[in-house]
Amino acid sequence: xxxxxxxxxxxxxxxxxxxxxxxxxxxxxxxxxxxxxxxxxxxxxxxxxxxxxxxxxxxxxxxxxxxxxxxxxxxxxxxxxxxxxxxxxxxxxxxxxxxxxxxxxxxxxxxxxxxxxxxxxxxxxxxxxxxxxxxxxxxxxxxxxxxxxxxxxxxxxxxxxxxxxxxxxxxxxxxxxxxxxxxxxxxxxxxxxxxxxxxxxxxxxxxxxxxxxxxxxxxxxx
Amino acid sequence: xxxxxxxxxxxxxxxxxxxxxxxxxxxxxxxxxxxxxxxxxxxxxxxxxxxxxxxxxxxxxxxxxxxxxxxxxxxxxxxxxxxxxxxxxxxxxxxxxxxxxxxxxxxxxxxxxxxxxxxxxxxxxxxxxxxxxxxxxxxxxxxxxxxxxxxxxxxxxxxxxxxxxxxxxxxxxxxxxxxxxxxxxxxxxxxxxxxxxxxxxxxxxxxxxxxxxxxxxxxxxxxxxxxxxxxxxxxxxxxxxxxxxxxxxxxxxxxxxxxxxxxxxxxxxxxxxxxxxxxxxxxxxxxxxxxxxxxxxxxxxxxxxxxxxxxxxxx
Numbered sequence: 001x002x003x004x005x006x007x008x009x010x011x012x013x014x015x016x017x018x019x020x021x022x023x024x025x026x027x028x029x030x031x032x033x034x035x036x037x038x039x040x041x042x043x044x045x046x047x048x049x050x051x052x053x054x055x056x057x058x059x060x061x062x063x064x065x066x067x068x069x070x071x072x073x074x075x076x077x078x079x080x081x082x083x084x085x086x087x088x089x090x091x092x093x094x095x096x097x098x099x100x101x102x103x104x105x106x107x108x109x110x111x112x113x114x115x116x117x118x119x120x121x122x123x124x125x126x127x128x129x130x131x132x133x134x135x136x137x138x139x140x141x142x143x144x145x146x147x148x149x150x151x152x153x154x155x156x157x158x159x160x161x162x163x164x165x166x167x168x169x170x171x172x173x174x175x176x177x178x179x180x181x182x183x184x185x186x187x188x189x190x191x192x193x194x195x196x197x198x199x200x201x202x203x204x205x206x207x208x209x210x211x212x213x214x215x216x217x218x219x220x221x222x
Numbered sequence: 223x224x225x226x227x228x229x230x231x232x233x234x235x236x237x238x239x240x241x242x243x244x245x246x247x248x249x250x251x252x253x254x255x256x257x258x259x260x261x262x263x264x265x266x267x268x269x270x271x272x273x274x275x276x277x278x279x280x281x282x283x284x285x286x287x288x289x290x291x292x293x294x295x296x297x298x299x300x301x302x303x304x305x306x307x308x309x310x311x312x313x314x315x316x317x318x319x320x321x322x323x324x325x326x327x328x329x330x331x332x333x334x335x336x337x338x339x340x341x342x343x344x345x346x347x348x349x350x351x352x353x354x355x356x357x358x359x360x361x362x363x364x365x366x367x368x369x370x371x372x373x374x375x376x377x378x379x380x381x382x383x384x385x386x387x388x389x390x391x392x393x394x395x396x397x398x399x400x401x402x403x404x405x406x407x408x409x410x411x412x413x414x415x416x417x418x419x420x421x422x423x424x425x426x427x428x429x430x431x432x433x434x435x436x437x438x439x440x441x442x443x444x445x446x447x448x449x450x451x452x453x454x455x456x457x458x459x460x461x462x463x464x465x466x467x468x469x470x471x472x473x474x475x476x477x478x479x480x481x482x483x484x485x486x487x488x489x490x491x492x493x494x495x496x497x498x499x500x501x502x503x504x505x506x507x508x509x510x511x512x513x514x515x516x517x518x519x520x521x522x523x524x525x526x527x528x529x530x531x532x533x534x535x536x537x
Binding site for chain 1: 398399401402515516519520523526527530531533534535536
């Protein structure tokens with residue numbers, strides 16, 4: 001095994017833990033725990049960003065770590081918890097695929113992501129390029145989380161987790177996006193979350209449930 | 223191979239034979255403390271084994287020779303397995319004779335015989351226990367192999383003492399892949415040793431028992447050997463875990479001084495592991511039998527993830 005410095009090893013460990021959390025989210029059926037896992041993922045992301053900022057000395061990474069902390073660890077989970085309480089959705093219904101099978105599909109997704117990341121990692125010049133595969137895996141696993149869930153709430157959590165993966169990918173491929181792009185994305189996520197929050201209430205008003213398969217049969221001549 | 227290596231080998235097997243019941247006693251004691259019960263003495267398993275050896279054996283009229291043979295085979299395989307797992311030192315002659323994959327094969331042999339013997343008498347419970355044991359075994363085995371493969375990839379050998387020596391002598395690094403596999407290994411350990419999320423070692427409730435159902439027809443010295451073998455199995459698993467994940471303190475070079483350090487270190491690790499098992503057993507509830515595949519699939523998943531992470535992060 002090639003020799004890595006301690007901070008790089010630590011970064012790799014963070015990446016591995018991010019992947020682990022993605023799998024935990026994939027298997028979790030309680031929405032409250034799902035939100036907690038999301039907050040934990042944000043915290044890990046924040047720690048990894050701080051470490052990378054300290055390592056590379058890039059100023060803007062400190063800002064994005066701060067942004068991550070404020071938005072993904074504190075504000076969005078708080079908002080989601082509040083929504084859960086007000087809407088009274090604590091459990092997702094039985095997922096479309098059973099849990100062990102979803103996990104197996106998840107492993108295949110990870111293999112696919114690692115294969116996908118190989119050429120990208122060869123082109124990247126950063127020291128953290130090995131983690132690109134993990135970032136792609138986190139994105140795809142979040143996709144899978146969204147696909148296999150019915151409740152709007154857990155789909156939104158999957159969406160936010162996907163954003164975490166994207167952020168981590170940008171970080172490991174190029175040491176983070178330019179500040180203005182990062183701000184834009186953060187604002188986007190925030191606004192999307194607020195709009196979706198309103199949406200939840202509308203959906204429930206209309207269908208008496210947050211189950212999204214009602215939306216599939218929506219027709220004008222109902 | 224010098225005589226000191228053989229001495230170490232004999233010492234390790236003797237240590238395993240002598241301390242295995244103590245480990246079981248310690249786990250039971252910790253469990254009792256955690257559950258606010260008054261604890262039995264940690265020496266209780268020794269007393270049980272001695273009592274059983276002094277009794278007369280009762281064997282069913284229709285038992286075949288296999289039934290009589292099985293306790294000796296199971297006990298023998300567990301002793302052989304104990305000879306392969308490094309406990310206090312790594313320089314052992316058995317290293318060249320058998321590796322970790324042979325070790326998994328030995329465990330499978332023991333499982334095979336214990337299941338056949340349980341079905342031999344033809345009681346319903348024996349058959350039920352054998353089927354469940356096989357189901358858990360065939361799910362736990364790939365996970366265990368995968369755990370060993372990850373450790374082998376890191377140290378480029380499948381011999382357990384060599385893996386332990388490699389991990390000790392290498393400059394300390396963080397291996398996220400080993401963390402994943404450690405979780406997987408813990409789950410396999412619980413499942414294979416009839417511990418709580420999968421089986422309850424303290425129950426004789428017919429609908430849930432697995433390990434106890436296998437031993438229902440045994441008595442006296444046969445039962446004593448089976449109990450001792452079960453204790454050895456737990457001991458072996460715990461020492462495999464120690465060798466793979468926390469080998470620090472093991473005597474990687476020769477000399478009495480190294481042993482002076484490694485024996486107390488090993489004892490401390492064993493105590494911690496026993497307390498850890500008791501803690502896990504206390505905080506978790508027993509799964510339904512049909513949830514056990516899910517539990518073991520998760521273990522396998524963790525092991526595969528460890529493998530993938532290892533391949534990616536070092537590639």
